[in-house]
Amino acid sequence: MLDVLTLVTGVAALLLAAWCGWAAYRDEPTKDWHFIGMGVVSLLALVQLVVGIVQLARGEKPEQGTTIFVAYLLGAFACVPAAGLMSLSERSKWGSVTAAAGAVVLAVLEVRLYDIWGG
Numbered sequence: 001m002l003d004v005l006t007l008v009t010g011v012a013a014l015l016l017a018a019w020c021g022w023a024a025y026r027d028e029p030t031k032d033w034h035f036i037g038m039g040v041v042s043l044l045a046l047v048q049l050v051v052g053i054v055q056l057a058r059g060e061k062p063e064q065g066t067t068i069f070v071a072y073l074l075g076a077f078a079c080v081p082a083a084g085l086m087s088l089s090e091r092s093k094w095g096s097v098t099a100a101a102g103a104v105v106l107a108v109l110e111v112r113l114y115d116i117w118g119g
Helices: 003-025 032-057 066-089 093-117
Strands: none
Touching: 003 032, 003 066, 003 093, 032 066, 032 093, 066 093
16 A cells, blocks of 8 residues: 555544534634544545555455455545534534544544555
């Protein structure tokens, strides 16, 4: 898998987590700008999902198994949008905390994806 894409996605997720965490620290709900940031990070996760599937289709294999790799790819793609939807239902600082937590989960999943692929 592309190490650079994994690194960029993980760093972007951590930046999003810090940004949403800062909003939570200031008792602010998620705002439109936060959702734009979530969209950018989700787009990076979508690109990673497509790249991972293309590499699998070309015959490349992750060290720890294809099934777990695909499961982690799908989870990485879904975690930030799911956290964003949950933050919409809680229009307080806890919505920002939820978005930050989703971004941290994505960063951890990126590290795990790197390990599964054989990094």
